[in-house]
Amino acid sequence: MKKQPKITFNIKGILSFIVLALISAVMLAAVFIALPYTEKLTDIVSFNLVTKDQDYWTKVYTVSVASGNKKEIEDTKEIIYKRLRDFGVERVNISIGETTSEEIEVTSETEETTEEGEEAKEPEKKTVYKTPLYITVTTTKDTAYIEPLVSLQYEYKVMTRKNGINFDDSSNAMAAYLEENYNKTDFDHTAFRSVYITKLGTSTGGKAYFVIFKPWAHKVDDLRHFLEEHAGDTIGICVNGMVYQYNVPDTISSNVMLYTSTYAENAEDVKELSALYNSGHIPVELTLEDTEDKDTDIVSINYIKVMLGFAAALIVVYLYMFIFKTTKRIELVQSLLTTGIVLSLYISYLKITDTPIDSFILPIEAIITAILVKSLAGNRDSMIYIATAFIITLIFSSIWGTATIVHFSIQMIILTALSCILLPLTKWYINKVKHL
Amino acid sequence: MEIFTTVWKDWTMYQKSSLLLMGICIFIILISCIYIITRNRRLIIHAIASILCSAIFTVGTMVILHVVFDERISYIYMLIPLVVFLVDIISLSMNLGYYTSTRNKKSFSPISVKKELLRDSLQLSIFIILLFSAISVFMGGALFTFVIAMGATALLIPWTNYLLLYWIYR
Numbered sequence: 001m002k003k004q005p006k007i008t009f010n011i012k013g014i015l016s017f018i019v020l021a022l023i024s025a026v027m028l029a030a031v032f033i034a035l036p037y038t039e040k041l042t043d044i045v046s047f048n049l050v051t052k053d054q055d056y057w058t059k060v061y062t063v064s065v066a067s068g069n070k071k072e073i074e075d076t077k078e079i080i081y082k083r084l085r086d087f088g089v090e091r092v093n094i095s096i097g098e099t100t101s102e103e104i105e106v107t108s109e110t111e112e113t114t115e116e117g118e119e120a121k122e123p124e125k126k127t128v129y130k131t132p133l134y135i136t137v138t139t140t141k142d143t144a145y146i147e148p149l150v151s152l153q154y155e156y157k158v159m160t161r162k163n164g165i166n167f168d169d170s171s172n173a174m175a176a177y178l179e180e181n182y183n184k185t186d187f188d189h190t191a192f193r194s195v196y197i198t199k200l201g202t203s204t205g206g207k208a209y210f211v212i213f214k215p216w217a218h219k220v221d222d223l224r225h226f227l228e229e230h231a232g233d234t235i236g237i238c239v240n241g242m243v244y245q246y247n248v249p250d251t252i253s254s255n256v257m258l259y260t261s262t263y264a265e266n267a268e269d270v271k272e273l274s275a276l277y278n279s280g281h282i283p284v285e286l287t288l289e290d291t292e293d294k295d296t297d298i299v300s301i302n303y304i305k306v307m308l309g310f311a312a313a314l315i316v317v318y319l320y321m322f323i324f325k326t327t328k329r330i331e332l333v334q335s336l337l338t339t340g341i342v343l344s345l346y347i348s349y350l351k352i353t354d355t356p357i358d359s360f361i362l363p364i365e366a367i368i369t370a371i372l373v374k375s376l377a378g379n380r381d382s383m384i385y386i387a388t389a390f391i392i393t394l395i396f397s398s399i400w401g402t403a404t405i406v407h408f409s410i411q412m413i414i415l416t417a418l419s420c421i422l423l424p425l426t427k428w429y430i431n432k433v434k435h436l
Numbered sequence: 437m438e439i440f441t442t443v444w445k446d447w448t449m450y451q452k453s454s455l456l457l458m459g460i461c462i463f464i465i466l467i468s469c470i471y472i473i474t475r476n477r478r479l480i481i482h483a484i485a486s487i488l489c490s491a492i493f494t495v496g497t498m499v500i501l502h503v504v505f506d507e508r509i510s511y512i513y514m515l516i517p518l519v520v521f522l523v524d525i526i527s528l529s530m531n532l533g534y535y536t537s538t539r540n541k542k543s544f545s546p547i548s549v550k551k552e553l554l555r556d557s558l559q560l561s562i563f564i565i566l567l568f569s570a571i572s573v574f575m576g577g578a579l580f581t582f583v584i585a586m587g588a589t590a591l592l593i594p595w596t597n598y599l600l601l602y603w604i605y606r
Contacts, residue, residue: 316566367571368523371564380533384533389528393521
């Protein structure tokens with residue numbers, strides 16, 4: 001009897017084949033999703049490239065600063081800009097108008113009685129300065145968040161209850177919230193190094209956002225003594241003219257801080273509050289005089305046509321290099337495949353997650369990515385230098401750049417990382433497919 | 437110059453200082469890295485001159501667009517300095533990589549570095565010309581000018597690097 005031949009399974013080969021099939025499926029899916037108009041082919045999963053172009057609005061806020069002092073006006077301008085930037089407003093322009101002054105009569109609190117024959121004293125006059133700030137905001141953010149950022153002073157200070165006021169009077173429920181019913185203390189914005197807004201557990205078992213005030217190191221002892229003096233009492237934290245109650249615990253922990261409740265319900269509320277608290281202290285009163293809607297100056301493109309044009313140009317470039325043999329064939333295939341996959345994965349991610357994007361930035365990112373991938377593929381000895389220099393530059397520009405630069409930099413960091421990861425993967429993929 | 441006075445007047449101190457800090461930090465870190473890697477004075481001078489030239493070309497482009505073509509320099513033009521600098525980084529890094537990988541070899545010479553940079557500059561130029569032209573075809577008005585200006589400025593960079601290297605190693 002002839003012996004049956006042994007059936008051997010090349011496990012490694014089978015696994016390689018399965019992995020290759022899976023990778024090919026992912027690549028094809030990414031390309032399919034990234035292509036324009038493919039979202040119209042299926043209702044099973046929603047994916048569509050969302051552009052921010054139609055969401056932009058522009059308003060000019062005229063805010064009056066109660067000061068003629070150049071430094072105070074400049075400080076106010078700086079803080080308003082920082083608030084808007086920290087909140088994520090895309091474009092801000094602030095210009096300072098002409099300062100106007102007005103003399104007003106200051107009436108004293110005590111009545112002055114004049115004896116017969118005495119001349120009545122002239123009432124004191126005070127010069128009041130007003131300087132308008134014209135704040136032009138162009139953004140996709142909700143309009144309701146912007147007005148507080150540009151018009152509120154948002155001063156905060158610790159206060160103690162005045163004697164003789166009935167805070168439990170049910171007929172005067174507002175008594176506990178009015179600043180005039182409290183005495184000032186030495187603890188205002190200068191005593192606290194930072195303000196955090198975070199979710200904490202409530203007494204009812206749920207969770208809510210609280211504002212936590214952390215003092216400077218040199219103020220910790222003073223604050224501890226103050227809280228120990230008022231242990232068990234209710235003090236107030238006055239924020240923008242409204243007082244929030246704070247019940248001082250009987251024993252003060254080593255981690256000295258104050259906290260209050262807040263109206264924040266979602267991440268945008270928290271971001272707005274954080275910008276209001278942590279962008280700096282506006283030294284003067286602000287009054288919102290006027291708001292005016294303006295036409296939005298936003299550039300938008302037909303990104304479908306542009307991306308098709310880009311794809312065609314990319315193929316022409318690689319054909320040129322192939323025909324004129326400027327680069328090795330395997331390197332051309334590797335870099336073209338990597339560019340295609342990187343951009344497809346990125347656009348697929350944007351489409352699936354409905355992440356809004358400025359349409360005019362996309363083609364520029366695509367060009368830079370194509371150049372980057374070709375440079376990484378064609379210069380192995382320079383790969384680490386190109387990638388490192390790119391990441392360093394983009395990280396710094398994402399931290400310190402203006403709005404457009406920040407968005408571009410963050411997106412380019414993702415594309416650079418994808419390029420660096422996928423380049424060796426595509427080389428492995430091509431080698432494996434060749435040997436199938 | 438109206439562009440600069442408008443920027444100086446309208447920008448906040450925060451904007452001016454953060455952009456300045458960004459530029460200085462990137463410049464110092466990149467030059468320091470080149471010094472640590474190469475310890476070659478000529479390459480460091482080449483890198484410094486290249487970065488300064490990219491800044492001058494960017495500013496020059498915007499001034500020419502505003503003064504000669506009466507083009508309004510809007511917010512999108514903020515991208516030009518960054519994109520031009522990224523192209524500059526690619527060009528400098530390719531040169532740096534070639535230098536570090538071949539400096540200890542017998543075949544290494546300034547001529548080989550120049551030849552390699554010429555080859556890389558040619559490839560970069562083809563990419564820049566074709567890709568920027570392709571997308572500019574589908575854009576109109578201010579966007580068309582913006583893309584052409586960005587592409588033209590980026591195109592100058594690899595050739596400036598080549599000329600600078602040629603001059604440094606003459």
